Amino acid sequence: LPLPEKSLIAGIRSQARRRGAVVLGIGDDCAILKALAGQEMLVTTDLCLEGVHFRREWHAAEVVGRRCLTRGLSDVAAMGGKPMAAFLSLALPAKLSQRWVDGFLSGFLGLADEFDTRLAGGDLAESRQGVVADVVVIGTAPKGKAIRRSGARAGDRIYVSGEVGGATAALELLFSGRRVRTKDWPRHFHPIPRVGVGEWLLKHGVATAMIDTSDGLSTDLAHICEESGVGAEIDAEMIPRAVAGRSTVDLRLALHGGEDYELLFTARGGKRVPDEIGGVRITEIGRMVKGAGVYVVDGGRRRRIRAGGWQHFKGRS
């Protein structure tokens, strides 16, 4: 076996004895997962490409591994689900160092361990150019209870976990060529999928609709509006903007910056929503309204905002 394949298989085998719903994790044509009684299966798949989703000169191998898995765990969190297993398909350039592969797996498996998710399989191929990772995460939710994007209605309040804008602020600094200290920008270099928050919201029947802020607040809120058939109005002053060092990110980044992996959800008007869930701050930022579109109220003025979809590195490099 070539070295990367050895690492990958060793990584999978290192988790093979862990208890859980993975009946068979490696060594056959398919992995076998338990189908848990009264549960539905959640499946999400995310492509991560070098030059599009990360750059090896900006992101340490561990950071890349962690970020790739974060996307899938966050998708499961956004349904209120519990992640169970992950699958990793990797295409690697022939000249990539063993050290890089080990670092990638270390970041990936470290995050998987944090969220009791087992690497249950994958595929490996040689890439002609750049690292390609496709990550599948499988989770579960009680039958009929997964929190969809489509359940919001006019009058619902809008909430977001944590802070927004920090991940893209770090990215803009990277693009500007300035020195970016990893520890100053945790949402970019060390994102945390809000799995516990999502599970809590499902268990307590609080959220009527939910999505994660992978594309940015404006775009992701527009998705809830479209799928629910309503509009939204948010208060600029209430948005919890990320703080890095002594500065707070500007409104543009808080509204349109992606990859924060916070949870954006709605709850009925009378429902009590705590200020904090599992140590994560929850902030009310607006309300769902009749009609369509996303509006921002800023200094007494109400303006419609175009979903300024954050497009990875597209057209910027």
Place this chain on the structure above:
Amino acid sequence: LPLPEKSLIAGIRSQARRRGAVVLGIGDDCAILKALAGQEMLVTTDLCLEGVHFRREWHAAEVVGRRCLTRGLSDVAAMGGKPMAAFLSLALPAKLSQRWVDGFLSGFLGLADEFDTRLAGGDLAESRQGVVADVVVIGTAPKGKAIRRSGARAGDRIYVSGEVGGATAALELLFSGRRVRTKDWPRHFHPIPRVGVGEWLLKHGVATAMIDTSDGLSTDLAHICEESGVGAEIDAEMIPRAVAGRSTVDLRLALHGGEDYELLFTARGGKRVPDEIGGVRITEIGRMVKGAGVYVVDGGRRRRIRAGGWQHFKGRS
């Protein structure tokens, strides 16, 4: 939305009304699948890269789409499972034509339809170089009944479905630069995953171990030997070699050629195994023996063969 994304979503939506175990197929953070009572879930993931697994100058878009999905369906077949849903992650070069994307999806969805498998989600990104497809197939098997590679024991008979060597014979012709007529080489250009054969073998409790011949008879039989802790002996004359035009492929290709996607399985010595299952020929080619390794008996001589693992296009182009 860019055109490829529109096509992909239209393709997913076109299947959205089909009945089955897919509760929610698009428009949210995850797809939702039913967890069927008494069943386990089978999961397989396969990377297909341009230049490694296919070439656009050799393979029509429809052929590429079909071949990418065949790998996953065949993995589910190799466990005796029933495919349920597929997920498609595609990274496409910006300059790729809409016609190519449509053709790819046509090949992919046509095969999915044939096997009642629903495209339930995926991801899309821009590739800097070449088409990358990662395909996940999810299937089901009755709890504890999936046919693994590890169940063979000495004395079991070895069987293979269909014919072997045809897919790689076509590939060698393509490499030689000669004209290759698509219709003459169906196992290469129009592979058929043996889903019905696998399901039949599971239902009737016939197979003790099974694998699909994606890497080639010698390599795949060696996998059964390793996982089962036994050896194997096959009779060269009994191997069902592929026929194309007026010629039969040579023994080397029949033994080592990959991507035929036939099923290779073992059954207890006394077990009746039919000559044909669902219209597919089943041929007894040898027996499992004590010890280790794969042996071929050819013209009265018995020789050990190295698993001549078929390595895609590696090192050949």
